[in-house]
Amino acid sequence: MTKHPFLPWVALLTFGAGWGAMQPANKLVVGGGFEPFGIMVWQGMITLILAGTLAHRLGWPRGRAQWGVCVQIAVLGTLIPHFASFTAVAHLPAGLMAIILSSIPVFALAMGLGLGRDVLTVRLALGLCLGLAAMAVIALSSGSFAGGSLWAVLVGLLAPLCYAANSTVLAARGMSGLHPLQAFAGAAVLFLPVSVIAAAVTGQLRMIGFDIPSLALVASAVGHTLIYTGFLWLVTQAGAVFASQTAYLVTGFGIIWSMLILGERYSAAVWVALILMFAGLSLVRPVTKTVAPARVSGEIK
Secondary structure: OOOOOOHHHHHHHHHHHHHHOHHHHHHHHHHOOOOHHHHHHHHHHHHHHHHHHHOOOOOOOOHHHHHHHHHHHHHHHHHHHHHHHHHHHOOOOHHHHHHHHOOHHHHHHHHHHHOOOOOOOHHHHHHHHHHHHHHHHHHHOHHHOOOOOHHHHHHHHHHHHHHHHHHHHHHHHOOOOOOHHHHHHHHHHHHHHHHHHHHHHHOOOOOOOOOHHHHHHHHHHHHHHHHHHHHHHHHHHHOHHHHOOHHHHHHHHHHHHHHHHHOOOOOHHHHHHHHHHHHHHHHHOOOOOOOOOOOOOOOOO
8 A cells, every 4th residue: 555545545536537537538539520440549549558658667578468458458358339329429428428438347346247257236237237227228319318319328338248248258267367558558459550440441530730620539549548547546555346436436427527528418317317327336346445555457448
């Protein structure tokens, strides 16, 4: 534990606020004409530079097993979920996307139960039902969202499903000795050329400038890489359970930032879904009375 007891709490608040700002930032990016593959090109370049620099002392992944982990993270942790998120946020309120993305622990629990890694209890069953009820409220009322529709909600749900699948596989098989930063950089090496080719073929490759959408794109990519690195530090200092509370802050700040930056206002259905999701998260997250340092591991988003 850090010598300064208040520091993990400051970090938790900072990371939650920073990650929460990503959804309105992404909304500004797609609103400025950037398209999914084009966005991923610039994200990949920035992630590769930053993560590669931070992980240079650890070295690059080696061997088939380690690069296999990087392939998994590139596909399930980046290419599919990022494409889904950027596509959906163009048609849904940014605050709503924050709620949709917060369903990762709920889907991860469902997968864990299906694989027999988790044991179903009344608490977990109730948490799972509340989380799924939140998604059902969003889906059933999708037509009431400005510019939104059911297909956009379903596409958006691909992101948390992929993130959950990625974390479930990593938890089951491990990372073959890779530090998360090594895996992060290795995944960027793989998904960047795929993004470049896809962007070029689909005509989505676009240069960035000094306009607001371009600056939002750069800020989002830099912010995500740096905040995730800080999150790894928080896990090692305060434990995975303490760090998992960022799920609440990211969702809450995502809605607050979207209201302040984008002027979004939400229907009663969104607030009902938010309450259901928070209740579900409180039940499906790990329960412990201690805050102990944890070994660095987990999902790379």
